[in-house]
Amino acid sequence: MKLAFVFALLAAPVLAQPVENPLQPSELWDDMRSSVIGTDTEPPVDPAVLLLDAPKRADNPALVPIHITQPVGAPAVTAVSLVVDGNPAPVAAEFTFGRALMPLDFEVRVRVDSYSDVRAIATLEDGRKIMAGRFVRASGGCAAPAGKSMEQVRATMGEMRFKQAAENGRDIGTLMIRHPNFSGLQRDQVTLLTIPAEFIQTLEVKQGDAELFTMDAGISISEDPVFRFGYVPGDGPVTVHAQDTEGRVWDKSFTGGS
Template sequence: MRSLLAPLLLALAAPLAAQEAPNPLQDGDTWAYLAPRILGDMAPRPAEGLLTLEAPMRAEDAATVPIRLVQPEGAPWVQNLTLVIDENPSPVAAEMTFGEAMSPLDLELRVRVNQYSNVRAIAMTETGEARMAGAFVKASGGCSAPAGASGPEALAGLGEMRLREFGAAPDGRREAQVMIRHPQFSGLQRDQVTQLWIPAHFIERLEVWQGDEMLFTLTGGISISENPVFRFRYADNGAPGFRVRMQDTEGNVVEQTLPKEPAT
């Protein structure tokens, strides 16, 4: 039987399109409102030298905006990071933790952007300091964009996972891409046949392990795109595969081991 993820493979074979661009964070009232609710009394400093967030200035598709989080060689290990899309209905897109094998961080994912917005990555250092990187993205309608499918068709193959490997990265680590089939319904989309609202249904917890070593975890919401994709670099510990565990808002739990290709 042909895999339900097969149509995604060609589209996802190349690296995500996020490129560093002259689109720095812009001043606005929204962050002044959000900051104390997300960070409390902490005032984040700029993340120069620690972390960069790369995103397109103008997104080709507001429902699948590529975001890349990158640290320079030798930067301190970022263990916790919050991804915020200021103008989205649910601004906190993801809260992530990273194992030491992911340091220095180089991770790409796709998000929904509902209107022109700052996209921020707030990293917590080992000393408890908040550091912030970000970009301003011109996109609109991402959270309400029509789903690729709805009803039973959308749920067929839910939780199916695929691994794609890219061999050694320039820094000597390995590079991999994990793909998960899930509709990631935002609660703001209509069924294109019935025109009824589709209830929210999304991945709320994702864990990726290399054997018994945690690579990263994600607590997410409606801003992570349909059929999520995560491309990342990691230090290989010799484990034969990745263990990926997904839990969604409907209580579905899928855990799968994805065998690695032998190191060359």
């Protein structure tokens, strides 16, 4: 039932195009910019190339939907660094994208620990960097209690579901992976002891031999991560390879969106 609810929620157009929460001046970003993108030069913000939608005020700071899109005809994106300025580990994830996902329409849920800019820094095919982002009012997301008991966590860890739907000539894939993605800042609600960090670190999603997207993640990706992405369907099943920080590996193949 819970899985069905999550898929139904993400199948809808979750986020509008907000104008009330643009990026704010950020000393945190000024300090980390060079280490994140390798240069002190601020990437331009260009909505003709890249857009990022996020709620002005998050309903749940541990499950903040981030939707990265491109207008039709925009230059192809090869990679995106997703950054939450105010989080203990600001780089939430680094993604790479295959040609089948262009123009980009990609959604993921993150934890937001304090009122913060959330930004995507994209690398284009020609090597240029473009930025998009929003200021999100949320706090406590990285330390929010897990949604399930430890028994439930261990019993379902690594389970995956994948659904497809046609939309405007493309497929929309929704991938859900059962994993607590412990941040290292949460407490066991029974023992009150801090739960060590334990999260999906790498993810590879392909169709046949063609890459759809990869992820190299930190602690800011939400519990039971969900990825929604538009793509041009190709040949072969959609395959998923996931590995967490404990070395556990899960592989799954989906045919026909099952």
